[in-house]
Each structure stands twice: as C-alpha cells, then as structure tokens.
Amino acid sequence: xxxxxxxxxxxxxxxxxxxxxxxxxxxxxxxxxxxxxxxxxxxxxxxxxxxxxxxxxxxxxxxxxxxxxxxxxxxxxxxxxxxxxxxxxxxxxxxxxxxxxxxxxxxxxxxxxxxxxxxxxxxxxxxxxxxxxxxxxxxxxxxxxxxxxxxxxxxxxx
Amino acid sequence: xxxxxxxxxxxxxxxxxxxxxxxxxxxxxxxxxxxxxxxxxxxxxxxxxxxxxxxxxxxxxxxxxxxxxxxxxxxxxxxxxxxxxxxxxxxxxxxxxxxxxxxxxxxxxxxxxxxxxxxxxxxxxxxxxxxxxxxxxxxxxxxxxxxxxxxxxxxxxxxxxxxxxxxxxxxxxxxxxxxxxxxxxxxxxxxxxxxxxxxxxxxxxxx
Numbered sequence: 054x055x056x057x058x059x060x061x062x063x064x065x066x067x068x069x070x071x072x073x074x075x076x077x078x079x080x081x082x083x084x085x086x087x088x089x090x091x092x093x094x095x096x097x098x099x100x101x102x103x104x105x106x107x108x109x110x111x112x113x114x115x116x117x118x119x120x121x122x123x124x125x126x127x128x129x130x131x132x133x134x135x136x137x138x139x140x141x142x143x144x145x146x147x148x149x150x151x152x153x154x155x156x157x158x159x160x161x162x163x164x165x166x167x168x169x170x171x172x173x174x175x176x177x178x179x180x181x182x183x184x185x186x187x188x189x190x191x192x193x194x195x196x197x198x199x200x201x202x203x204x205x206x207x208x209x210x211x
Numbered sequence: 212x213x214x215x216x217x218x219x220x221x222x223x224x225x226x227x228x229x230x231x232x233x234x235x236x237x238x239x240x241x242x243x244x245x246x247x248x249x250x251x252x253x254x255x256x257x258x259x260x261x262x263x264x265x266x267x268x269x270x271x272x273x274x275x276x277x278x279x280x281x282x283x284x285x286x287x288x289x290x291x292x293x294x295x296x297x298x299x300x301x302x303x304x305x306x307x308x309x310x311x312x313x314x315x316x317x318x319x320x321x322x323x324x325x326x327x328x329x330x331x332x333x334x335x336x337x338x339x340x341x342x343x344x345x346x347x348x349x350x351x352x353x354x355x356x357x358x359x360x361x362x363x364x365x366x367x368x369x370x371x372x373x374x375x376x377x378x379x380x381x382x383x384x385x386x387x388x389x390x391x392x393x394x395x396x397x398x399x400x401x402x403x404x405x406x407x408x409x410x411x412x413x414x415x416x417x418x
Contacts, residue, residue, distance in 0.1 A: 074334065088246035089239015129239040142237045146229050154236025155243065 058122040062087065063131030071118045077111075078102045080118035081128060089129040089158045093187070100186030103159035104128045110166040112185070129158035132165075140210065141165060144203030145196070152190035160186045164200050173204055253282055256336040258326040258343050260318035264352035264365075267316050267325065267345060275328060275342040280335035284343065285327045287315040302377040308368040318347070319367055356401075 055070040062085060069084050081087045081104070093101035095114050102114040105127035132139040141164050144150065151157040160183060167174060167182030174182060179200045180193065188196060235241040272284040290313050298307045314325045326343050330336035353359045353367065359374035367374050 072334065079333070082246075083248070086248075087239065088243070091243070092245065129237070133238050138234065138238065142234075145237055146233045147227075149230075151233060151236055154233070154241060157237055158239050161237065 056119055056122075058119055060118070060121045060123075061125040063127055073117065073119050075118040076114055077104070077106075077116040077118045077121055077126070078113035080121070081113060081126070084118075087128055087130050091155055091158060093156070093159075098187070099156070099159075100163060101156050101159040103162040103186065105162060105165070108169075110163055127162075129161055132161065139165075140206040141168070141200075141203040143206060144199040144201075148195050148199040148202050150196045150199030156186060156188050160188065160196065164203065167200070168204055168207060172208060174200070176201070253329050253331060254333040254336045255327055255329050256333070256340050257324045258328070258340045258345070260314065260321060260323040260325055260347070262318055262347050262349050263321055263354055264367075265318050265347035265349045267314060267318065268348055269344075269346045270326060271344040272326065274344070275339040278330075278335065278339050278342060280331045281328060281339045282331065283329040284339065285313060285329075286325070287311060287313045289313070291315070300377075302379060304379075305377040306368075306371055306375075308370065317350075319352075 054072065056073055057068060057070050059066060059068045060080070061067070062081065067085060069080070071080060071084065075084070078090055078092055081090050082092070090104055090113060091101040092114055093099035097112045097115045100112060102112055103110050104113045105111075105125075106113075106116065106121060107124050108127075132142060138146070139161075141161050145157065145161065150160075163183050163186050167179065171178060171182070176197055179197050183193070183196065183200070232241075267287070270286050272286060275281060276284045290311060293312055296310045296312055298305070298310075300307075312324065313327060314323050318325060325345060326340075328336045328339040328343075330339060351365045353365045353374070356374075358364060359367065364374060366372070
C-alpha cells in the first residue's frame with residue numbers, strides 16, 4: 054500500500070516509503086523532521102505551510118507527498134546559507150516582520166516567490182504577493198516594510 | 212548645587228533593536244508545541260458538532276474503538292468527573308456556564324467538542340472520527356447576538372433567564388447624570404473575537 058518516493062529537499066535527496074494519502078507537509082515535518090514548515094489551518098487558507106515545489110510556491114497541506122515524487126522542494130530551512138541569513142530573513146529581522154513567528158516560514162517562502170517574480174514591487178504589489186498568508190499577531194505593515202527592505206538589499210547585492 | 216556626572220551608557224530608548232529570538236523563528240529551527248516528537252507519542256483528534264444547537268440522543272463508538280491503532284475513544288460520559296473548562300474572564304457579574312471538555316447530552320455551538328480519539332498515528336485518529344456515529348436532534352437556536360437579547364429568544368444556556376453574559380457600566384455615573392441631565396446614555400458597541408484558548412507557551416515545561 055505504501056509507495057516509495059524520491060524527493061530533493063533543500064538540495065538533499067531523500068527516498069522514503071509513504072502512504073499515498075500522506076500530505077507533503079506531514080512528509081516534511083514528520084518523515085524528514087523538517088518542522089520549520091508549519092500546519093495552521095490544514096485547508097489552504099492560512100499559508101503557514103507554504104513551500105516551493107519545483108521553484109513555485111505551494112501550500113503543502115493540500116499537496117500529497119507522492120505529487121512531489123521526483124521533484125525538488127525548498128523549505129525555510131534551506132534559505133540561510135552557511136549560517137548567513139537570506140536577505141528576506143534579514144529584512145524581517147530588521148523591520149520587526151514577526152512576533153511569535155508561526156506564520157513566518159510560510160510568509161518568507163511567499164515573499165521569495167514574490168521577489169523572484171518582481172524584484173522591485175510596490176506596496177500594493179507586496180500586499181497582493183502575500184495575500185495567501187495570514188498573520189495574526191498584529192498587522193501587515195511591518196511585513197510590507199520587511200519586504201521592501203529585502204528587495205533593496207537584494208538589488209544592492211546585484 | 213551638586214554636580215551630576217553621567218557615565219556614558221548605551222541608550223536603548225528610541226533605538227531600533229533586533230530581537231534575539233528572531234533568527235530561530237525565521238530559519239525554521241524554533242520548537243513549537245506541534246514540533247515536539249517523543250517516543251511512543253500518541254495523536255488526538257476531536258469530533259465536533261456540525262449543529263448550532265442539538266440534543267445528542269446517542270453516540271456509538273464501537274467501530275472507531277475497534278480500528279487498529281486506536282487506543283482510546285472518549286465521549287461526554289467519560290469526562291463527567293472532569294472539571295469544566297475554566298473561564299479566564301473576571302467581569303464582576305459574569306455568568307460562567309458549566310462548559311464540560313466534551314459535550315454532555317447537548318451541543319450549543321458549531322464546533323462543540325463531542326468526542327475525542329487517541330491513536331498511534333494522526334491519520335488513523337482522523338479515520339476513527341469518521342467511524343463515530345452520533346445521532347443529533349437539532350433544536351431551536353439563536354446565533355445573532357442582537358436577536359438573542361429579544362424577549363422570548365431561545366436560551367443558549369437554559370439555566371439563565373436571558374442570553375446576557377454580563378452587564379458592564381463604565382464611567383462615573385453621577386457626573387454622567389449631571390452632564391446628560393439625568394438621562395442614561397447607552398453606547399452600543401460590537402466586539403468580536405475569533406475562537407481562542409490559552410496554552411502554556413513553553414513546550415519544554417511539560418516534560
């Protein structure tokens with residue numbers, strides 16, 4: 054009944070046997086132990102489980118692990134390189150774009166998609182870019198500033 | 212006059228500071244409650260009411276309890292000796308109905324916890340919920356706060372004669388009466404909040 058799948062997560066290959074109904078988010082969190090990706094609503098509403106599948110954001114609570122077979126997945130754990138945080142993480146840190154941090158991994162993955170598609174977004178475009186991610190601690194203004202800060206830092210890096 | 216000497220100190224007021232906890236929160240290395248995994252850990256799921264108000268005429272848990280991997284199924288009858296869910300509110304006139312952790316013979320909101328399953332796997336625990344058979348008899352209900360205040364409205368909790376949780380007076384009444392020439396003024400206000408509950412924020416404290 055179980056099916057063997059091969060998934061490349063943050064550049065590392067994993068081969069595991071899973072029940073066909075296993076959700077990608079549970080595969081990441083429980084089979085691979087990558088708990089940075091969070092489960093908020095289990096219904097695609099909140100965005101806490103957002104990861105990249107083949108370079109595009111997906112809500113991993115509504116993707117089956119078997120759908121990622123033979124594909125690459127990027128999670129929040131893969132962003133920082135050699136202990137250096139990604140510009141998006143720096144932006145969130147500098148601009149207070151988080152409080153409890155539960156939504157932040159998913160939010161950061163959506164921001165990565167946004168900045169890949171549009172390196173210099175307007176405030177409206179930023180708000181549109183993260184509208185699939187809910188934040189409940191306070192408000193979105195600091196997140197918008199964090200994204201602006203990250204976009205500037207990435208542009209300065211060239 | 213004494214001379215005041217000041218030692219140069221790093222000022223914090225008015226300065227931007229970066230929170231020390233942020234790096235682990237942003238890199239996926241923080242430990243939230245759901246991230247804790249222990250040897251032999253079991254998973255719980257909760258069956259919830261699809262009705263706003265209903266009597267529970269029967270619950271059958273046999274099929275759920277027989278599912279391989281299920282360790283326990285609980286219903287209201289099993290938790291009769293367990294105290295009510297405490298209410299953190301402390302308004303002086305607040306009425307606190309006895310809200311059991313699992314519904315006792317009736318449900319009074321959509322999502323009211325009716326049964327709980329404990330199993331070795333979260334998917335099995337979820338499967339077991341689908342095997343619990345509950346017979347509900349839907350009853351009259353009121354879900355609109357304004358309508359709930361009307362004369363003759365259905366009582367959410369039969370032990371209370373109206374649907375008022377508490378009455379709150381604000382300000383100094385005497386001064387108010389003077390200013391308003393003895394008339395009592397009411398300021399209608401709507402307050403809404405999502406479902407919420409408080410939990411210990413430190414997962415390591417539990418073991």
